[in-house]
Amino acid sequence: MDEARITEIVRQVLAEFQAGGGTVAKAAAAPAASPSVATVVPSGGNDGIFGDIEDAINASVAAQAQLAAMGMDMRKKIVSAIRQTALAESRRLAELAVADTGMGRADHKQAKNDLATEKTPGTEDLVPDCFTGDHGMTFVDYAPFGVIGSITPCTNPTSTIINHGIAMIAAGNSVVFGPHPAAIQSTLEAIRTLNRAIIRAGGPPNLLTSIAEPTLRTAKILMTHPKVNLLVATGGASVVKAAMTSGKRAIAAGPGNPPVVVDETADLPKAARDIIAGASFDNNMPCICEKECFVVQTVADQLILEMQHAGAYLINRQHVDSLTKILINEEGHPNREYVGKSPQVLLSAIGLSAPSNTDLVICETAEEHPFVQEELLMPILAIVRVPDYNAAVEAAVRAEHGFRHTAIIHTARIDRITDFAKRIRVNLFVANGPCGAVLGSGGEGYMAMTIAGPTGEGACTPRIFSIRRRVALPGSLRVL
Numbered sequence: 102m103d104e105a106r107i108t109e110i111v112r113q114v115l116a117e118f119q120a121g122g123g124t125v126a127k128a129a130a131a132p133a134a135s136p137s138v139a140t141v142v143p144s145g146g147n148d149g150i151f152g153d154i155e156d157a158i159n160a161s162v163a164a165q166a167q168l169a170a171m172g173m174d175m176r177k178k179i180v181s182a183i184r185q186t187a188l189a190e191s192r193r194l195a196e197l198a199v200a201d202t203g204m205g206r207a208d209h210k211q212a213k214n215d216l217a218t219e220k221t222p223g224t225e226d227l228v229p230d231c232f233t234g235d236h237g238m239t240f241v242d243y244a245p246f247g248v249i250g251s252i253t254p255c256t257n258p259t260s261t262i263i264n265h266g267i268a269m270i271a272a273g274n275s276v277v278f279g280p281h282p283a284a285i286q287s288t289l290e291a292i293r294t295l296n297r298a299i300i301r302a303g304g305p306p307n308l309l310t311s312i313a314e315p316t317l318r319t320a321k322i323l324m325t326h327p328k329v330n331l332l333v334a335t336g337g338a339s340v341v342k343a344a345m346t347s348g349k350r351a352i353a354a355g356p357g358n359p360p361v362v363v364d365e366t367a368d369l370p371k372a373a374r375d376i377i378a379g380a381s382f383d384n385n386m387p388c389i390c391e392k393e394c395f396v397v398q399t400v401a402d403q404l405i406l407e408m409q410h411a412g413a414y415l416i417n418r419q420h421v422d423s424l425t426k427i428l429i430n431e432e433g434h435p436n437r438e439y440v441g442k443s444p445q446v447l448l449s450a451i452g453l454s455a456p457s458n459t460d461l462v463i464c465e466t467a468e469e470h471p472f473v474q475e476e477l478l479m480p481i482l483a484i485v486r487v488p489d490y491n492a493a494v495e496a497a498v499r500a501e502h503g504f505r506h507t508a509i510i511h512t513a514r515i516d517r518i519t520d521f522a523k524r525i526r527v528n529l530f531v532a533n534g535p536c537g538a539v540l541g542s543g544g545e546g547y548m549a550m551t552i553a554g555p556t557g558e559g560a561c562t563p564r565i566f567s568i569r570r571r572v573a574l575p576g577s578l579r580v581l
């Protein structure tokens with residue numbers, strides 16, 4: 102079928118779709134991974150939000166077929182329109198996320214939205230590999246998977262939609278989102294907002310879809326649906342396990358418990374400021390935030406003092422005991438009621454009142470304490486004294502639990518940066534900076550909201566959301 106015919110069929114499908122009514126369209130321009138699909142284009146979508154998961158998936162199949170026929174320049178236009186709208190709506194979406202979930206900080210969620218908008222790579226990430234030699238040329242190009250099912254967390258509801266919207270569409274896919282039930286309103290509003298921007302740019306409707314009332318049941322349907330070509334699961338251990346046992350190709354991004362190591366050669370005032378900036382960000386909800394600190398004994402007092410000078414609120418052993426009873430449940434895990442709450446809320450639970458500009462609570466504990474070993478997702482950083490650098494690394498490796506997620510070190514010794522990175526083997530590693538630097542916030546490089554440790558893709562970009570296709574031209578196009 103030639104290009105003109107495909108364009109004509111897509112034009113007809115769009116016209117029928119926009120006229121409304123549950124149109125059954127033979128989508129001749131088929132999605133990359135499932136050619137010649139007879140697509141039911143459902144009615145009732147409200148800027149991508151459907152009442153039924155089957156409708157959301159079918160609309161996504163049709164949208165992907167339309168996108169595939171529109172070409173690369175349209176993808177660029179769509180990505181640019183998403184960036185423009187997401188930037189303009191960043192504050193509103195951030196405030197909505199806080200109101201919706203009762204977690205985190207609007208100023209920091211806005212910063213996360215902005216970072217996702219500005220530093221998520223677009224189509225430029227899809228640079229083909231090319232090999233030339235005596236036998237001609239072979240190239241490897243990046244093709245869409247088709248429909249991606251993306252299960253998203255409540256900790257970063259709107260920034261994940263922006264990041265996935267840009268990266269997955271840049272790679273030519275459509276996306277059916279499975280939002281966290283605790284973050285429905287903000288997640289759905291982000292989807293609706295971006296869909297409107299896509300249509301204004303001339304793109305197809307329903308490139309991003311979801312259902313109005315997501316549940317674990319609908320998440321499971323998404324995970325096993327034959328029309329979903331790739332599964333991306335971002336969340337805790339349970340969703341990672343579900344994705345990896347779904348029988349479908351899955352990219353799984355799981356929990357972290359990032360340790361920060363401070364040795365006796367570190368620039369302590371800077372380390373203190375960096376650790377506070379990282380650990381207090383959005384009340385410590387991002388998975389990459391510093392979550393416990395191992396400091397060499399000889400500089401521990403000084404580090405704690407510097408952190409207090411930089412605004413951290415130090416609590417004593419008795420306060421730690423009282424807070425532990427409240428923040429840790431009977432099973433030894435974090436009490437969800439306090440996840441993402443401010444330092445003021447945490448401290449008022451034990452009768453303390455911190456100044457309103459306090460961003461982080463700090464305390465000293467033993468290595469075994471749940472504030473060290475559990476991923477709290479609260480703005481409280483446990484500090485553990487260790488005899489020397491080697492003991493710090495060993496404790497950090499234990500506390501990271503093999504998640505292969507994120508780790509941070511403050512040291513003046515390059516040999517220790519190398520050594521720690523080799524021993525902890527995480528996807529994201531920062532030396533002498535706050536955690537966010539590794540995702541482009543005050544550091545170089547791109548940002549990603551999905552850090553796939555369990556399945557090994559690391560910080561995901563459009564290339565990761567693509568299929569590699571290899572084309573050989575033996576004897577041709579070697580022009581030297």
Ligand code: NAD
Pocket residue numbers: 252253254255256257279280281282316317320321335336337338339340343354355356357387388476550551552553554
């Ligand atoms: P969560 O695991 O409670 O939920 C995440 C998503 O998975 C939600 O949409 C939820 O509905 C769904 N889900 C949960 N269990 C499921 C199951 N058994 N089957 C199908 N779907 C299921 O996590 P959360 O509280 O929303 O987010 C916080 C967690 O996510 C933390 O552990 C954090 O470290 C992690 N996280 C990781 C990354 C990363 O890139 N690695 C990014 C953000 C958050």
